[in-house]
Amino acid sequence: MRRIIVTVLVTLLVIAAVLGGLLWWMRGHGFSARAEPAWMEKMMARNARKIATPPDAINLKNPRTTQTAEMISEADEHFVEHCGMCHGADGKGKTLIGQNLYPRTPDMTLPDTQQLSDGEIYYIISNGVRLTGMPAWGSEDKPEAIWDLVALIRRLPKPSPEESKRLESLANPPDEAPKDQTEKPDEKKRGESEQPKPPHKHVHTHQR
Numbered sequence: 001m002r003r004i005i006v007t008v009l010v011t012l013l014v015i016a017a018v019l020g021g022l023l024w025w026m027r028g029h030g031f032s033a034r035a036e037p038a039w040m041e042k043m044m045a046r047n048a049r050k051i052a053t054p055p056d057a058i059n060l061k062n063p064r065t066t067q068t069a070e071m072i073s074e075a076d077e078h079f080v081e082h083c084g085m086c087h088g089a090d091g092k093g094k095t096l097i098g099q100n101l102y103p104r105t106p107d108m109t110l111p112d113t114q115q116l117s118d119g120e121i122y123y124i125i126s127n128g129v130r131l132t133g134m135p136a137w138g139s140e141d142k143p144e145a146i147w148d149l150v151a152l153i154r155r156l157p158k159p160s161p162e163e164s165k166r167l168e169s170l171a172n173p174p175d176e177a178p179k180d181q182t183e184k185p186d187e188k189k190r191g192e193s194e195q196p197k198p199p200h201k202h203v204h205t206h207q208r
């Protein structure tokens with residue numbers, strides 16, 4: 001009996017210490033999304049996500065093994081329209097929104113994403129990821145369309161030149177202003193005027 005009481009007390013103390021430590025850490029760091037997530041936090045979040053994914057979902061295989069040209073071009077459009085704003089047309093996540101979310105949008109061409117099973121990727125796209133910027137698409141998109149996105153994510157590390165060009169021009173249609181805000185202002189203005197701009201005189205004040 002005494003051993004049980006001691007074990008319970010020690011467990012409660014450990015929990016109190018962990019919660020106290022967490023609160024202390026949060027007070028010190030605030031909740032700003034501007035900080036770079038620490039590797040330990042990233043690892044814990046990733047493992048928690050893995051543990052929370054049902055094993056049946058992890059083992060699902062993509063039923064659409066053959067991807068026709070039509071499926072590929074539809075998936076490209078879908079990806080740019082729904083995912084590009086955060087993940088970028090190339091899936092590398094270097095977008096204005098993606099780089100300011102916490103956690104940041106990952107570079108999906110890298111092994112961390114490519115090592116996920118097809119089922120895991122499908123599950124993430126359908127259900128989203130809690131407490132992150134990743135939305136759930138399962139009520140919006142048909143399963144076939146999501147599987148075609150899984151196939152697209154598999155092609156991201158080495159897209160065919162044709163697909164890469166299509167993704168790029170879908171994101172930045174030649175006759176429209178660029179959507180992803182990656183264009184350099186200098187390039188846009190080139191040739192429009194030879195007149196150099198007057199130097200910028202007013203002073204910016206940034207609040208911290």
Ligand code: HEC
Nearest residue numbers: 082083086101103104105106112113121129132133134149
């Ligand atoms: C509003 C921004 C946003 C949009 C839009 C978005 N995502 Fe995400 N996505 C994220 C963030 C942030 C993560 C990282 C989540 C995490 O760390 O667990 C993520 C993670 C993922 C992952 C897991 C990759 C990995 O290695 O962790 C996949 C797959 C994914 N997104 C696919 C998609 C697809 C496909 C779409 C469009 C149908 C989409 N996302 C739309 C923000 C977004």
